Amino acid sequence: MRWLRYLNQWRGTAKEAFEQVSIVAKFLCLIHVTDRYIISSTHVQGPSMLPTLNLTGDVILAEHLSHRFGKIGLGDIVLVRSPTDPTRMVTKRVLGLEGHRLSFSADPLVGDSSISVVVPKGHVWIQGDNLYASTDSRNFGPVPYSLIEGKALLRVWPPRFFGSLR
């Protein structure tokens, strides 16, 4: 008889605990959906996008809607899953869509030899702005469109560089 009473006492607390946990769970799910499907912030660093992005690291806002609707255009800065290491994300600029013919020089330091490629269907050509310090499509070839995960919108940190990326 006594344990029945205890059970009743705990039922109220358990119900409340469940409510609180479910609120937290719903909130986390909302964060996940926003981060994956709408807009997210990323910290990018490295020399491959100088002078657009700083060497020491910037925080940029990236949106994840355009690539689902196929609206990635030439000159967009995109977040791409690296084709050589799928656990890493790289930020580069799209310089060629499918069907475009591009020519680039194999070694920008040395200089004159130029290679011409046609971007195959379903792929894009990405390149860093800093040609001398960037491993991009000149090294690993055109990347499949499905590896694109987001398009950079604007830079939010450091504050003096706040603004849209072009």
Added chain:
Amino acid sequence: MHVAENHILEKAILDMGIQTLIWQVTKKAFTGGIIGLTISDRFCSVVPVRGDSMSPTFNPQRDSYLDDYVLVDKFCLKDYKFARGDVVVFSSPSHYKERYIKRIVGIPGEWISSTEDVIRVPEGNCWVEGDNKASSLDSRTFGPVSPLCSPLTHYFFTDSEHSFGVNSRTGHSCRVASSKTTQTWWIKLLEKEKGET
């Protein structure tokens, strides 16, 4: 006069009732949708298998009207560690909206012999092939697949006739539903993979 006012009042209350009802329903649907989306992104989701490029593993009967449905596990997307013999779902390199389901036959660094020459699978890519070699559009056509871009893999299968769980990654123990047919299927699959590799 009073009757007319009462009618208007009643109508106003009814309208509010319907509005709150609609609001409640939308809220519940929205919450449910978000939770479902999170679960299907992070834990597992169900994917139909079309075509017979993976017979007899999936869709063994050619003219059955029902597709096999596969439970796809998403935990592996944390590390992207795949082994030979895994069945994976990936986006086609030439049509990013289409998703294919095939088996990994070569992991990065291995040499695969195709019709004319021997190809080395580059880092970060995988060589996939369907089980039914005769009718399968796979790496023999479009080359090594870049990191199984997009939602992926691992196979439990539930189909219209029997539901059983098999983890066909070699070396993993699997939780199998207790039924004789299930266990024999698992043993058959394991043997088949051993034979292949």
